[in-house]
Amino acid sequence: xxxxxxxxxxxxxxxxxxxxxxxxxxxxxxxxxxxxxxxxxxxxxxxxxxxxxxxxxxxxxxxxxxxxxxxxxxxxxxxxxxxxxxxxxxxxxxxxxxxxxxxxxxxxxxxxxxxxxxxxxxxxxxxxxxxxxxxxxxxxxxxxxxxxxxxxxxxxxxxxxxxxxxxxxxxxxxxxxxxxxxxxxxxxxxxxxxxxxxxxxxxxxxxxxxxxxxxxxxxxxxxxxxxxxxxxxxxxxxxxxxxxxxxxxxxxxxxxxxxxxxxxxxxxxxxxxxxxxxxxxxxxxxxxxxxxxxxxxxxxxxxxxxxxxxxxxxxxxxxxxxxxxxxxxxxxxxxxxxxxxxxxxxxxxxxxxxxxxxxxxxxxxxxxxxxxxxxxxxxxxxxxxxxxxxxxxxxxxxxxxxxxxxxxxxxxxxxxxxxxxxxxxxxxxxxxxxxxxxxxxxxxxxxxxxxxxxxxxxxxxxxxxxxxxxxxxxxxxxxxxxxxxxxxxxxxxxxxxxxxxxxxxxxxxxxxxxxxxxxxxxxxxxxxxxxxxxxxxxxxxxxxxxxxxxxxxxxxxx
Amino acid sequence: xxxxxxxxxxxxxxxxxxxxxxxxxxxxxxxxxxxxxxxxxxxxxxxxxxxxxxxxxxxxxxxxxxxxxxxxxxxxxxxxxxxxxxxxxxxxxxxxxxxxxxxxxxxxxxxxxxxxxxxxxxxxxxxxxxxxxxxxxxxxxxxxxxxxxxxxxxxxxxxxxxxxxxxxxxxxxxxxxxxxxxxxxxxxxxxxx
Numbered sequence: 001x002x003x004x005x006x007x008x009x010x011x012x013x014x015x016x017x018x019x020x021x022x023x024x025x026x027x028x029x030x031x032x033x034x035x036x037x038x039x040x041x042x043x044x045x046x047x048x049x050x051x052x053x054x055x056x057x058x059x060x061x062x063x064x065x066x067x068x069x070x071x072x073x074x075x076x077x078x079x080x081x082x083x084x085x086x087x088x089x090x091x092x093x094x095x096x097x098x099x100x101x102x103x104x105x106x107x108x109x110x111x112x113x114x115x116x117x118x119x120x121x122x123x124x125x126x127x128x129x130x131x132x133x134x135x136x137x138x139x140x141x142x143x144x145x146x147x148x149x150x151x152x153x154x155x156x157x158x159x160x161x162x163x164x165x166x167x168x169x170x171x172x173x174x175x176x177x178x179x180x181x182x183x184x185x186x187x188x189x190x191x192x193x194x195x196x197x198x199x200x201x202x203x204x205x206x207x208x209x210x211x212x213x214x215x216x217x218x219x220x221x222x223x224x225x226x227x228x229x230x231x232x233x234x235x236x237x238x239x240x241x242x243x244x245x246x247x248x249x250x251x252x253x254x255x256x257x258x259x260x261x262x263x264x265x266x267x268x269x270x271x272x273x274x275x276x277x278x279x280x281x282x283x284x285x286x287x288x289x290x291x292x293x294x295x296x297x298x299x300x301x302x303x304x305x306x307x308x309x310x311x312x313x314x315x316x317x318x319x320x321x322x323x324x325x326x327x328x329x330x331x332x333x334x335x336x337x338x339x340x341x342x343x344x345x346x347x348x349x350x351x352x353x354x355x356x357x358x359x360x361x362x363x364x365x366x367x368x369x370x371x372x373x374x375x376x377x378x379x380x381x382x383x384x385x386x387x388x389x390x391x392x393x394x395x396x397x398x399x400x401x402x403x404x405x406x407x408x409x410x411x412x413x414x415x416x417x418x419x420x421x422x423x424x425x426x427x428x429x430x431x432x433x434x435x436x437x438x439x440x441x442x443x444x445x446x447x448x449x450x451x452x453x454x455x456x457x458x459x460x461x462x463x464x465x466x467x468x469x470x471x472x473x474x475x476x477x478x479x480x481x482x483x484x485x486x487x488x489x490x491x492x493x494x495x496x497x498x499x500x501x502x503x504x505x506x507x508x509x510x511x512x513x514x515x516x517x518x519x520x521x522x523x524x525x526x527x528x529x530x531x532x533x534x535x536x537x538x539x540x541x542x543x544x545x546x547x548x549x550x551x552x553x554x555x556x557x558x
Numbered sequence: 559x560x561x562x563x564x565x566x567x568x569x570x571x572x573x574x575x576x577x578x579x580x581x582x583x584x585x586x587x588x589x590x591x592x593x594x595x596x597x598x599x600x601x602x603x604x605x606x607x608x609x610x611x612x613x614x615x616x617x618x619x620x621x622x623x624x625x626x627x628x629x630x631x632x633x634x635x636x637x638x639x640x641x642x643x644x645x646x647x648x649x650x651x652x653x654x655x656x657x658x659x660x661x662x663x664x665x666x667x668x669x670x671x672x673x674x675x676x677x678x679x680x681x682x683x684x685x686x687x688x689x690x691x692x693x694x695x696x697x698x699x700x701x702x703x704x705x706x707x708x709x710x711x712x713x714x715x716x717x718x719x720x721x722x723x724x725x726x727x728x729x730x731x732x733x734x735x736x737x738x739x740x741x742x743x744x745x746x747x748x749x750x751x
Contacts, residue, residue: 038639038642050621052619052620052621052631053619053620053621053636054620054621055618055619055621055622055623055631055632055736055738056623056735056736056737056738057618057620057632057715057716057736058714058715058716059618059711059715059716060617060618063711063715064616064617065645066617066636070641070642070645072645072649072665073641073642073644073645075662178744179744179747179748180747180748181747181748182747182748216741217738217739217740218741218742218743218744218746218747219736219737219738219742220737220742221736221738228620228621228622228738228739229621229739253639253641276639276640276641330750331732333746335733335734336742336746336747337742337747378714378733379714379727379728379731379733380710380711380714380715382714383710383713383714384710388582388583388584388702388709389582389583389585389692390587392585393584393585393586393587393592394588396590396714396731397588397589397590397730397731399731399732402733403732403733428662429662430662431641431644431645431661
């Protein structure tokens with residue numbers, strides 16, 4: 001009788017947990033993955049085929065919580081600071097799917113790497129008042145092989161020569177880029193005329209058949225939707241390979257409630273969870289990987305009283321999203337294609353004008369964020385944004401909020417602040433009776449200055465592309481802007497990071513440079529909780545690369 | 559008069575009030591059929607009576623509808639887990655004082671919002687002129703806001719949910735609807751037409 005149920009139990013089946021589970025089974029270790037959401041992604045039996053539940057269905061995916069979490073079952077709360085009281089809002093806050101595959105299911109698969117400077121922000125910028133900047137304990141050069149591996153595993157399409165600001169890479173993308181969306185052809189041509197450098201977005205959707213999965217057929221139901229034809233590779237590929245290895249198991253609707261600690265308090269020995277019938281189970285293991293996402297991971301740690309109590313939950317970062325809208329005379333058919341086909345790094349790199357704006361605001365730089373070139377959502381979302389009555393019909397027939405709309409989204413880097421955090425709501429409970437997670441978040445002055453600097457410049461790009469009118473908002477809102485009102489104050493971003501940062505100093509971090517908890521070394525975090533800073537890029541590829549690195553180190557230690 | 563197709567929750571009088579109200583929130587004209595003709599009241603009847611069917615009419619099936627090829631599978635609704643059923647019954651029916659539905663306190667269900675709101679609109683709502691109908695709707699903002707959200711879903715969501723009759727909501731606004739497994743060709747993605 002082995003004295004453990006498996007070598008490693010993994011909490012969470014999103015991109016981080018899936019990548020870790022795959023790396024561990026590849027290294028010969030046995031793994032059980034526990035996912036609190038349902039499995040709509042792949043069959044549990046060979047050949048682990050798709051379950052056929054993902055579809056081009058706006059109701060199911062955007063209005064009825066098909067991917068979870070249902071905010072009635074698992075409410076989250078939000079406040080800007082303690083002056084708002086216990087909470088300002090209850091419901092959905094920065095919600096990422098709770099389902100097998102996690103955030104990889106609903107994301108449109110834009111998977112850029114970070115740049116070298118993103119790993120040494122403190123060295124780049126020096127100290128900034130009100131922020132707690134640090135360098136990462138791992139650098140780009142060390143992570144590069146893992147980025148390469150992650151891109152091959154997931155299947156990322158891109159053009160290695162297209163982005164002049166990209167960091168070095170050891171090889172080409174596994175696939176060439178897919179077709180440019182029409183709106184992107186207009187906007188990128190205008191951006192180039194204004195001196196910017198748009199490029200085809202590295203995308204985790206197949207441009208050609210890859211690894212036994214078909215090429216994307218551009219259906220347009222990409223952001224917010226599961227892929228009906230499995231053209232998105234993340235995280236179905238690592239989960240399927242993990243299952244096919246014979247060393248990995250996946251248990252969905254398994255809600256982890258406790259972690260088992262050894263009597264000497266120096267290691268973890270497994271977890272307890274509730275199954276679909278809310279019956280308790282125990283899984284013992286030689287190590288535990290925590291990959292519940294940067295909202296649920298600190299919530300679990302706070303409930304369990306684990307990790308550096310001065311740090312756990314703090315330094316929450318979400319990206320300040322600046323949405324720049326351009327209204328066009330003709331239809332742009334943004335419902336065809338991969339939601340976003342081009343990115344632009346210019347606001348991340350900065351120029352003389354952004355440097356001057358930074359100096360005027362007494363900031364060392366405006367970090368900006370990647371700009372995504374895309375369109376609006378589906379017609380239900382469009383309709384809900386219009387008032388009822390004749391204006392509804394006029395708006396829907398003209399479609400100035402969808403088919404005649406181009407949207408530039410800047411994923412602005414937000415600086416880590418100790419006061420921005422996830423903690424436990426003192427009053428609101430989830431369906432299991434556990435305290436709801438609560439977000440307390442206010443943007444730093446840096447983010448507001450950055451939004452106000454770049455938004456007009458991005459409006460100029462859209463006007464150059466032919467927009468007859470432009471408009472911008474940010475989330476969280478700039479104080480005093482039209483969207484600074486009840487119901488709109490929580491940041492809408494799904495890029496959640498930083499809530500259990502890693503570092504070289506146990507006093508200033510929760511996890512060590514190999515993502516092992518200080519003082520509890522067989523508890524390893526494989527999600528974006530460990531990010532010391534946010535960069536201005538989506539977190540997924542980086543958290544996957546880090547998960548592979550950490551999981552391989554863990555495997556060799558067992 | 560739009561023929562009623564869904565008989566799951568409303569009686570005929572309530573259904574007629576909802577259909578008339580949907581036509582004020584999404585009025586017909588200029589080539590748009592309006593909320594009544596699109597079957598928004600059927601969509602809402604199907605939602606409020608979702609648990610009269612098994613599986614309940616919450617999540618349509620997949621992966622394809624048959625409109626762009628493939629087997630028509632949207633009609634085969636998906637099953638809910640016990641927790642998902644608890645959530646959706648609580649949302650639709652309300653917590654009704656049952657302890658197992660009040661983990662976060664009492665929840666007022668959509669059925670109650672509709673029935674009370676319809677009563678407040680009055681038995682003679684359908685016979686009123688449009689201005690009076692608008693005035694009465696404005697007097698019940700809880701119902702009006704919920705009804706508008708549901709009417710938008712019914713008008714432009716997949717027809718399998720009971721609204722958007724024959725895809726007429728999509729046709730009116732020039733939206734192609736679901737397109738899998740056909741998708742779009744590279745030329746259709748790039749081109750200006």
